[in-house]
Amino acid sequence: MSDTETSPRNRSTEEAVSTETPDERSRDGERPPGPDGLPLIGNTIGFLRGGLGFAERLQQHGDVARYTALGEEFVAVSDPQLIESVLVSRNDEFWKGRFENELGELLAPSGLVFTDGEQWRDQRSLLQPLFTPERLRSHTESIRTASATAASEWHTEDTIDLRAACSKLTLSILADTLFTIDLTTARGAIVRDAVSAIRDRTDITNITYVWPEWAPRTPTQHRFDRAMADLDGLIEELIDERRRTPTDHDDLLAALLSADDSVMDETVRDQLVTFLFAGHETTALALTYTLWLLSGHPGVSDRLETELESVESDQPDARSIPALTDRVIREALRLYPPVYLIYREPRREVNLGGYRIPRGTTLQFPAYTVHRDPRWWDDPDAFVPDRWAGTTSRPEYAYFPFGGGPRHCIGMRFAMMELKLALTTLTQRLAFERVSDALTPTPNALLDPGRVTMRVRDRSE
Numbered sequence: 492m493s494d495t496e497t498s499p500r501n502r503s504t505e506e507a508v509s510t511e512t513p514d515e516r517s518r519d520g521e522r523p524p525g526p527d528g529l530p531l532i533g534n535t536i537g538f539l540r541g542g543l544g545f546a547e548r549l550q551q552h553g554d555v556a557r558y559t560a561l562g563e564e565f566v567a568v569s570d571p572q573l574i575e576s577v578l579v580s581r582n583d584e585f586w587k588g589r590f591e592n593e594l595g596e597l598l599a600p601s602g603l604v605f606t607d608g609e610q611w612r613d614q615r616s617l618l619q620p621l622f623t624p625e626r627l628r629s630h631t632e633s634i635r636t637a638s639a640t641a642a643s644e645w646h647t648e649d650t651i652d653l654r655a656a657c658s659k660l661t662l663s664i665l666a667d668t669l670f671t672i673d674l675t676t677a678r679g680a681i682v683r684d685a686v687s688a689i690r691d692r693t694d695i696t697n698i699t700y701v702w703p704e705w706a707p708r709t710p711t712q713h714r715f716d717r718a719m720a721d722l723d724g725l726i727e728e729l730i731d732e733r734r735r736t737p738t739d740h741d742d743l744l745a746a747l748l749s750a751d752d753s754v755m756d757e758t759v760r761d762q763l764v765t766f767l768f769a770g771h772e773t774t775a776l777a778l779t780y781t782l783w784l785l786s787g788h789p790g791v792s793d794r795l796e797t798e799l800e801s802v803e804s805d806q807p808d809a810r811s812i813p814a815l816t817d818r819v820i821r822e823a824l825r826l827y828p829p830v831y832l833i834y835r836e837p838r839r840e841v842n843l844g845g846y847r848i849p850r851g852t853t854l855q856f857p858a859y860t861v862h863r864d865p866r867w868w869d870d871p872d873a874f875v876p877d878r879w880a881g882t883t884s885r886p887e888y889a890y891f892p893f894g895g896g897p898r899h900c901i902g903m904r905f906a907m908m909e910l911k912l913a914l915t916t917l918t919q920r921l922a923f924e925r926v927s928d929a930l931t932p933t934p935n936a937l938l939d940p941g942r943v944t945m946r947v948r949d950r951s952e
């Protein structure tokens with residue numbers, strides 16, 4: 492099959508304009524189509540080597556496409572209505588699945604990202620109050636201060652590793668707002684080590700990720716075990732301290748410990764590790780991509796600067812920040828969604844888009860591909876923040892950087908507020924210039940931009 496024949500970029504709009512919803516289609520319980528694979532290993536080589544192109548090529552087989560890799564059967568679903576169906580309307584027929592739970596077993600099986608059923612529901616209602624608009628507003632000062640400190644450090648260097656710098660910034664915000672830990676202390680060093688060990692251990696391009704259990708442990712695994720043991724020790728100390736001397740901290744640990752003794756120490760530990768894992772690298776990547784895109788689009792960044800100058804306060808809060816800031820961030824999350832794949836598994840055999848999906852199949856929702864599908868987006872690969880002004884007839888789930896339905900990102904509002912405040916504080920003080928125009932993101936545990944080097948200039952100099 493040629494690359495262009497049935498590519499989503501050329502496919503007729505017949506399916507898109509059909510009055511039948513994709514879920515109502517009947518195909519007599521056929522299995523979804525997909526690329527031919529090699530005996531035993533299926534499509535593993537294409538999957539490991541193909542990067543983001545693999546998902547795009549897969550869509551040539553349709554909006555529901557099947558392949559096998561790493562001994563698993565996957566079905567990629569690229570139709571927004573079907574994505575909505577699984578994440579929202581039919582969500583009780585699906586769970587996160589074994590594939591994602593393997594990561595959970597490694598990191599934090601009882602953490603909010605990985606639990607299911609009643610346990611998940613109880614955890615979500617316990618933690619939801621930490622993310623109300625009012626609670627989030629109370630973090631404004633902390634986010635602005637951390638971003639201003641970062642700005643004053645960044646411009647003293649000739650060039651910066653933007654991704655590492657953004658990671659340091661978002662980790663310090665998370666540590667201050669949800670953990671009440673100062674990262675410059677010895678305790679902070681334990682948290683920083685754990686974060687970097689988790690990053691290496693969950694790197695799916697590293698051989699360690701698929702290393703068999705019976706084989707001698709790799710240096711990455713040893714480092715991970717040591718760092719997690721140190722983190723566990725620190726968490727135990729923190730729990731002990733808070734139980735002995737209650738403080739007025741209004742953070743994640745306080746929320747967890749407020750639930751009497753019903754939350755076990757092990758669950759508290761898993762919850763802290765989960766938020767450490769889910770709550771800062773995602774935002775760091777979003778900020779990295781946003782700054783990188785802005786630096787390549789002077790028309791947009793000039794307008795953003797002008798709009799920021801017109802804001803009366805030099806310390807705007809999230810509500811007085813110009814609308815363009817929000818559009819720039821949304822557009823960056825469209826082009827480069829840090830969580831570029833969402834996984835689900837049917838609890839029993841289901842029918843999806845007319846196809847039969849047996850229990851045990853891993854479903855994938857490829858945000859990167861759907862966010863650039865020309866059926867829903869004009870000029871899909873271009874950075875056009877103004878596409879977010881006004882209304883649209885586009886299906887809702889043509890865009891899902893924070894997932895959807897009951898399991899959508901609990902930190903979504905936190906992340907958006909943090910990104911707006913950080914972007915504003917940084918661009919008011921600094922000008923960014925790309926050292927290289929190349930950016931080839933790799934599908935890793937998150938969408939990895941590789942090294943992004945930037946020249947930074949202080950605007951006041």
Ligand code: HEM
Pocket residue numbers: 603604605615765766769770771773774777828829830833834891892893894895897898899900901902903905906
């Ligand atoms: C730009 C930044 C972020 C992005 C793109 C992002 C993306 C996502 C996505 C796509 C999901 C849903 C996964 C699924 O359905 O399988 C999710 C869930 C989650 N996120 Fe985020 N996230 C971000 C920031 C944050 C922050 C700042 C926090 C915490 C402070 C956080 C904590 C979580 C947690 C705990 C879950 C699991 C929720 C549940 O299952 O109930 N995330 N995130």
